Amino acid sequence: MATTFFPRQVKSSWGIPANQNSEGKLFVGKGWGTAFSTQFPQETTSRVKKCLTKNRGDRNGRFWVNLKEETVTMMVGDSADNQILEAKF
Numbered sequence: 001m002a003t004t005f006f007p008r009q010v011k012s013s014w015g016i017p018a019n020q021n022s023e024g025k026l027f028v029g030k031g032w033g034t035a036f037s038t039q040f041p042q043e044t045t046s047r048v049k050k051c052l053t054k055n056r057g058d059r060n061g062r063f064w065v066n067l068k069e070e071t072v073t074m075m076v077g078d079s080a081d082n083q084i085l086e087a088k089f
Contacts, residue, residue, distance in 0.1 A: 014073040020052060022060050040084035048072055051089035
């Protein structure tokens with residue numbers, strides 16, 4: 001199966017873009033330059049990481065954080081068949 005394409009306008013509505021690397025470390029924005037924990041309180045960082053682990057296991061990659069709604073939008077399932085999941089943190 002092909003990976004689903006999501007337009008930038010759709011992804012931007014999900015919140016602040018972030019990344020998780022293969023070691024489980026969280027970063028804000030595109031790439032690995034700014035640690036998530038340098039931009040958000042430790043409690044938020046911890047809650048987001050727990051939410052990611054609970055809902056997608058050890059899968060890494062992009063996710064989006066909506067601080068107002070306290071949700072994380074992430075890709076789950078096989079990388080060749082991305083499914084979107086929005087979960088509370």
